[in-house]
Amino acid sequence: MQYFEPKSIDEALSLLTKHGAEAKVIAGGTDVMVDIKYKEEPACLINIKKLPGLSGIQENGGSLRVGPLATIRELETNAILRAKLPVLWEASHQFASLQVRNTATIGGNICRASPSGETLAPLLVLEASAKCAFAEGERKQPFLSFFEGPGKSVLGAKGLLTEIDVPYPPAGSKGVYLKHAVRGAMDIAMVGVAVLMTPDAGKSNIQDVRIGLGAVAPTPVRAPKTETLLRGKPLTAALLKEAGALAATEASPIDDQRSSAENRRWIVEALTRRGLEQTWKAATGKEIA
Ligand SMILES: Cc1cc2nc3c(=O)[nH]c(=O)nc-3n(C[C@H](O)[C@H](O)[C@H](O)COP(=O)(O)OP(=O)(O)OC[C@H]3O[C@@H](n4cnc5c(N)ncnc54)[C@H](O)[C@@H]3O)c2cc1C
Incomplete structure (x- = not known):
């Protein structure tokens, strides 16, 4: 298996373009490592954990910008998220064990595209959207049209989730x-x-x-x-x-x-x-x- 640690989003995208379906992105690895152990090993593993610009949780006017590398534990311990987006906070709080929450990322939960992924139904009701990067360019995609089936999303084999934008719900909600x-x-x-x-x-x-x-x-x-x-x-x-x-x-x-x-x-x-x-x-x- 080939292993890469790209230093930029562009480098990660060109690796995905080159290796396509042979490649697997890895973030926290709580799904990917289980798959490698019990299902199959990809020909090429692209570790995005150290990519700059994909981490953190920040207010952005009327919404919260969540980096795909933010861990579930970071969501759970974020005071703004808890106060303004309790529906997403509850999903992070009810997510696996503390050990898993410390490692698993929200981006991994989304890109896994499992129908049972904890953060997905909250993102649908919050009418959140994804920033998806491809070698050809970037596009914003509402989560309402992001998922295409179990394990499938609009990212396909060559896209990278680079940002999650969660608008605050109307006052009094x-x-x-x-x-x-x-x-x-x-x-x-x-x-x-x-x-x-x-x-x-x-x-x-x-x-x-x-x-x-x-x-x-x-x-x-x-x-x-x-x-x-x-x-x-x-x-x-x-x-x-x-x-x-x-x-x-x-x-x-x-x-x-x-x-x-x-x-x-x-x-x-x-x-x-x-x-x-x-x-x-x-x-x-x-x-x-
Ligand atoms: C013991 C255990 C308990 C669990 N309990 C729960 C639970 O209660 N609820 C729940 O929802 N899940 C649970 N999971 C599943 C898993 O922890 C989550 O899906 C987690 O959020 C995955 O995040 P990760 O960073 O580990 O993803 P990874 O394993 O690194 O990746 C998951 C998938 O997303 C892709 N990917 C990751 N980041 C990106 C990106 N930025 N762009 C494009 N593709 C990307 C990877 O290629 C892979 O296909 C559990 C897993 C384990 C092992």
């Missing part, structure tokens, strides 16, 4: 990320649900709501029919029940070693209801009518 896994944070999510709710000025109705579902489709997905059902209405017990049932129909889970598809649908229903209830109470200060 409340968000939550709920993970269901057999061994809690230590386990990969069986289902993950992210909810972001914005109440209207009088805190009487849902002005906007975004629901992200993880581990229940080939990519993380939003639940647009459920969001439409809820917008402009107060959250009543009947509406909550209807919304949970509808969200379950927007998932297309599979049977695997972690759960049956039927069980996953049931969990989507339960977590969506719980997420809506929690965000409604936090955003309006009201109980469900």
Whole structure:
């Protein structure tokens, strides 16, 4: 296996152009090293860990700029992220063990493009976007259209994720990320649900709501029919029940070693209801009518 430590993004991109699908980028290595041990060894490994400009978390006007090399632990311990993007903070907090969080990067979690990747459903509801670099140039890509299937994204074999831009949600919004896994944070999510709710000025109705579902489709997905059902209405017990049932129909889970598809649908229903209830109470200060 050939091993490279490029000194610049341009050098990394020309290595990717030269070696294409034979090459594997490595950041924290918590996925890549497991693959090398149990699946297959790439012909060429490109270590981006020391590339300048890909680290850190900084405010950038109305959004947070997160470097793809920021570790999950850096997300978890960042006070601004915790205060302004609690839905993403919760995902980092419920992510594996401290040892894994210290090593795993957000960029690796995104580029792995696993439907169960913890940070993905939160990034969808936050309507965050990626900066993707290719030898031909750079482009900004909303995460809503970034994922193409399990392990597949618009980056393909020759692209590099160089920045994550997360806009702050509207004032008064409340968000939550709920993970269901057999061994809690230590386990990969069986289902993950992210909810972001914005109440209207009088805190009487849902002005906007975004629901992200993880581990229940080939990519993380939003639940647009459920969001439409809820917008402009107060959250009543009947509406909550209807919304949970509808969200379950927007998932297309599979049977695997972690759960049956039927069980996953049931969990989507339960977590969506719980997420809506929690965000409604936090955003309006009201109980469900
Ligand atoms: C014990 C254990 C527990 C885990 N628990 C969880 C969990 O609870 N939740 C969860 O979501 N995941 C979990 N994971 C999976 C893994 O830790 C995460 O997906 C992690 O975020 C990957 O980050 P990394 O930096 O280690 O990525 P790497 O292994 O370095 O890379 C992952 C993939 O991303 C690509 N890549 C990385 N950075 C870039 C970039 N900037 N541009 C282009 N491609 C890039 C690599 O080529 C590779 O395909 C767990 C893994 C282990 C081993």
